[in-house]
Amino acid sequence: xxxxxxxxxxxxxxxGSLRLxxxxxxxxxxxxxxxxxxxxxxxxxxxxxxxxxxxxxxxEDSVKGRFTISRDNTKTTSTVYLQMNSLKPEDTAVYYxxxxxxxxxxxxxxxxxxxx
Numbered sequence: 001x002x003x004x005x006x007x008x009x010x011x012x013x014x015x016g017s018l019r020l021x022x023x024x025x026x027x028x029x030x031x032x033x034x035x036x037x038x039x040x041x042x043x044x045x046x047x048x049x050x051x052x053x054x055x056x057x058x059x060e061d062s063v064k065g066r067f068t069i070s071r072d073n074t075k076t077t078s079t080v081y082l083q084m085n086s087l088k089p090e091d092t093a094v095y096y097x098x099x100x101x102x103x104x105x106x107x108x109x110x111x112x113x114x115x116x
Contacts, residue, residue: 002026002105004097009110020082022097030101034080038093087114
């Protein structure tokens with residue numbers, strides 16, 4: 001079992017920045033990849049960014065150059081960060097942490113609102 005706890009959402013004006021964090025605990029040694037998805041009202045959940053254990057990174061096209069994903073591992077936890085810069089209103093969504101281990105795991109979601 002893997003547990004995911006997210007933090008860092010909030011409200012910001014266009015052009016602002018936010019940093020999301022997700023701490024994984026439990027059987028973290030089984031985690032292959034961690035990432036962030038988002039779901040806006042009336043839309044499907046989409047991958048935002050993903051990082052694998054060997055450092056391969058994938059970004060959704062609309063966030064390239066603005067968002068940065070990173071990961072920090074200890075013996076007992078694995079933390080993934082999403083630094084979001086130059087935020088736009090279309091980035092408004094609930095952001096979910098996700099991990100690929102033996103099974104898939106999801107965080108509880110954190111709201112990001114970009115509005116003037």
